[in-house]
């Protein structure tokens with residue numbers, strides 16, 4: 565079994581990202597090392613809990629923990645304050661203490677909700693991430709962004725709150741729908757463009773990346789470890805997104821606008837980020853920051869992982885521009901773009917005119 569441990573060293577809280585196939589049944593013994601209280605609430609959704617709940621509960625129980633489960637229906641529409649209130653009710657009912665722990669077993673939505681509940685219950689209890697989607701593994705579970713949506717916008721309510729452990733078992737991806745796998749691959753391609761040229765080139769060399777079944781265990785482990793390393797490298801340099809961490813939003817400026825206009829679901833997050841990266845690449849070329857040859861390589865890779873590289877025809881340009889103007893990442897009235905200068909390197913720019921954006925949207 566190949567296993568990797570990445571240390572996340574932050575001023576207030578340091579933790580490990582553990583990545584190893586078939587490790588889920590050992591979660592309890594990893595938690596024993598963390599000096600946690602006895603009580604754990606395991607937060608998941610019914611599908612994931614059905615697949616992996618028993619393995620996790622048995623492992624935790626064997627290690628002496630007292631485990632309560634709390635299930636949330638699947639989907640972004642449950643990522644709200646009502647769901648948080650229900651978690652607080654469970655926490656109260658089961659008399660959780662400051663030393664108790666909330667574990668997120670699920671994808672990015674479960675991780676974000678659980679992290680926010682953990683950050684705020686009793687002013688902060690222990691939190692552990694056990695991501696079960698590729699997107700959760702390579703992005704959402706690391707770095708402490710937690711939160712829920714407000715009816716007016718995504719992730720408007722939240723806190724930076726770091727987990728005590730991120731525990732990744734790539735074996736659980738076997739039950740991930742292919743569309744979700746490809747959505748996660750969008751973030752993997754993103755790390756290749758913003759941070760790690762070797763990762764990008766390894767992905768280019770792979771025969772096919774269309775389905776999880778096409779990947780060898782070694783390639784999957786390499787992809788997850790390299791992506792997690794890239795995320796950790798960025799987060800430890802800028803935990804609270806003062807500057808550098810914004811590069812993780814490559815492809816997300818236009819991606820968020822697409823998700824918001826299509827009602828969070830028609831086009832999922834990774835698919836929207838894929839389209840956003842194509843648009844951002846085109847803007848970078850238009851501004852003479854990046855070469856045609858490299859943007860083509862990027863777009864070919866996005867297509868290779870089975871994602872769209874054209875702008876959805878159902879969207880209207882003015883609607884996209886309106887959404888961009890209300891993006892919460894907007895700074896002093898300027899839309900912020902992350903733009904590649906070469907594969908593996910990006911800059912942050914607040915100087916892209918709406919004229920240029922318009923010209924680069926319909927590809």
Ligand code: GLY
Pocket residue numbers: 703704706707709809812813
């Ligand atoms: N997903 C972007 C970040 O964690 O900053």
